[in-house]
Amino acid sequence: MIGRLDTVDMMVNMGPQHPSTHGVFRMVLTVDGERIVAAEPVIGYLHRGVEKLCENLTYRQIVPLFDRMDYLADYNNELGLALALEKLMGIQPPRRAEFIRVILCELTRITSHMMFYGSFGSDAGVTTPFIYAFRQREEVQQVLESVSGVRMMPNYIRVGGLREDVPADFSERLSKLLPKLRQGIEECDDLLTRNEIMLARSAGLAAISGKEAIAYGLSGPNLRASGVAEDIRRTQPYSIYPELEFDVPLGQNGDIWDRYCIRLEEMRQSVKIVEQCLEKMPDGPTMAEMPKALRPPPGEVYVCAENPRGDFGVYLVSQGGDKPYRLKVRAPSFCNLMVLERLLKGCYVADCVLVLGSLDIVLGEVDR
Amino acid sequence: MDAREPGDKQRALAQVVERVLAAFHPQSGTILDELVISLTPQAVKSACQLARDDPELAFDYLRCLSVVDLGNTLQVVYHLYSTRHRHKMVIKVALPPGERRISSVTPLWPGADWHEREAYDLFGVTFEGHPKLKPLLLWEGFPGHPLLKSYPVSGLEEVPG
Numbered sequence: 001m002i003g004r005l006d007t008v009d010m011m012v013n014m015g016p017q018h019p020s021t022h023g024v025f026r027m028v029l030t031v032d033g034e035r036i037v038a039a040e041p042v043i044g045y046l047h048r049g050v051e052k053l054c055e056n057l058t059y060r061q062i063v064p065l066f067d068r069m070d071y072l073a074d075y076n077n078e079l080g081l082a083l084a085l086e087k088l089m090g091i092q093p094p095r096r097a098e099f100i101r102v103i104l105c106e107l108t109r110i111t112s113h114m115m116f117y118g119s120f121g122s123d124a125g126v127t128t129p130f131i132y133a134f135r136q137r138e139e140v141q142q143v144l145e146s147v148s149g150v151r152m153m154p155n156y157i158r159v160g161g162l163r164e165d166v167p168a169d170f171s172e173r174l175s176k177l178l179p180k181l182r183q184g185i186e187e188c189d190d191l192l193t194r195n196e197i198m199l200a201r202s203a204g205l206a207a208i209s210g211k212e213a214i215a216y217g218l219s220g221p222n223l224r225a226s227g228v229a230e231d232i233r234r235t236q237p238y239s240i241y242p243e244l245e246f247d248v249p250l251g252q253n254g255d256i257w258d259r260y261c262i263r264l265e266e267m268r269q270s271v272k273i274v275e276q277c278l279e280k281m282p283d284g285p286t287m288a289e290m291p292k293a294l295r296p297p298p299g300e301v302y303v304c305a306e307n308p309r310g311d312f313g314v315y316l317v318s319q320g321g322d323k324p325y326r327l328k329v330r331a332p333s334f335c336n337l338m339v340l341e342r343l344l345k346g347c348y349v350a351d352c353v354l355v356l357g358s359l360d361i362v363l364g365e366v367d368r
Numbered sequence: 369m370d371a372r373e374p375g376d377k378q379r380a381l382a383q384v385v386e387r388v389l390a391a392f393h394p395q396s397g398t399i400l401d402e403l404v405i406s407l408t409p410q411a412v413k414s415a416c417q418l419a420r421d422d423p424e425l426a427f428d429y430l431r432c433l434s435v436v437d438l439g440n441t442l443q444v445v446y447h448l449y450s451t452r453h454r455h456k457m458v459i460k461v462a463l464p465p466g467e468r469r470i471s472s473v474t475p476l477w478p479g480a481d482w483h484e485r486e487a488y489d490l491f492g493v494t495f496e497g498h499p500k501l502k503p504l505l506l507w508e509g510f511p512g513h514p515l516l517k518s519y520p521v522s523g524l525e526e527v528p529g
Binding site (some may be wrong): 041044047053055087088094162214215217218228230235236280300301302311313315326328330335343368 | 430477505
């Protein structure tokens with residue numbers, strides 16, 4: 001009897017006001033029963049026109065705007081802008097500044113991945129990981145706060161170095177924190193990674209091959225989960241990364257579980273990097289000799305950096321003024337989100353939140 | 369700090385690019401350490417296809433697609449990368465004055481999709497052959513293209529709060 005009934009595909013709006021969309025983001029789903037036939041991501045709800053604003057601000061005024069793009073990786077964004085201007089102007093920041101920058105960026109990577117871990121648990125329907133993650137995250141956050149004075153939007157990394165040196169007890173606090181952090185990451189791992197329900201929900205789901213991931217322009221953990229060994233810290237090294245030892249974890253299947261595992265392993269590697277930096281960090285100035293006004297020579301530069309979410313690119317065109325002529329940001333979340341349409345096809349409606357969560361996006365940089 | 373001069377790898381790549389893409393008469397140069405070639409709007413699609421499929425170039429990864437408003441012309445800039453050879457190249461295409469159309473590269477790199485839609489939205493460049501060209505960041509019916517230099521930062525229209 002049922003076989004003879006006509007069925008129609010139904011359109012379902014997911015978001016924009018929905019807590020599991022990690023911001024303001026809408027998916028227009030076409031569903032056939034419980035299966036997703038087509039999905040169309042709709043973005044732009046958080047568009048503030050950052051690129052246009054940048055064209056009308058001096059270079060030093062731009063730094064806070066970069067904080068507000070990927071607000072979970074604020075230090076990394078600032079570094080991206082600083083790298084672009086330093087390359088264009090031929091400035092070499094002092095060595096101590098380079099070490100502090102890398103420490104801050106790796107700590108931010110840990111807090112960002114912890115945020116992923118917590119929200120990923122919530123997306124899958126368990127709340128405990130969120131509590132575990134935030135307990136760890138808070139301790140890192142306090143160290144970051146002691147450096148810049150704020151918890152978010154630090155405005156700390158400047159062109160040519162840093163706003164100021166780190167507080168005197170920075171190394172001490174950090175050396176106490178790292179063993180605890182290491183243990184905390186293992187606890188998180190034990191709690192969720194090989195949980196049977198977690199595996200059933202994520203292994204083999206929404207998989208993407210390495211070749212396809214490259215074509216879609218995926219980057220960061222999402223690309224490496226598909227087995228592509230692309231980490232900008234290794235392939236196009238910047239700052240002091242060539243001097244540091246760390247592994248680039250790779251996945252095999254490019255499914256949700258791989259994307260999750262890569263981030264967990266990256267946290268361990270980040271702890272390793274911070275430890276090495278602490279050991280090697282020299283004394284000295286934290287700011288290069290800088291002109292009063294930043295006026296890079298006419299020209300252009302494209303730099304990229306490995307953000308927690310992937311390849312963060314800054315394309316800067318200068319015409320010699322104190323403001324950029326054009327500043328385009330290649331935001332990793334923006335590029336990673338494009339693949340969602342392809343990943344969701346054929347998934348169950350119940351999994352769409354988990355698929356989105358596994359891409360780890362920040363809408364602040366998707367919409368800019 | 370990255371190198372500010374082209375290295376041996378870039379110079380070798382420049383020769384390969386000039387040989388492989390000879391039919392499209394690319395003008396090559398360098399900006400800091402990056403290889404930059406200029407192409408005509410007509411050549412861009414076939415040249416990009418060749419750059420992607422040629423085993424020596426193998427530019428399989430489109431990192432960024434930007435548009436720059438140079439006053440009388442618009443310039444479309446492609447930042448390409450090869451995951452196989454780990455080399456990079458920049459392609460620049462200057463649109464003739466008044467011209468706002470160029471071939472889409474989304475059929476070559478699906479990752480170009482939103483970059484092109486964003487450029488369509490914010491600069492008004494039409495990418496021909498794009499499967500679903502429609503505004504991305506601004507709402508449908510938004511007047512003008514904000515990233516053009518002729519568009520003021522504030523004052524054109526009150527945005528309802």
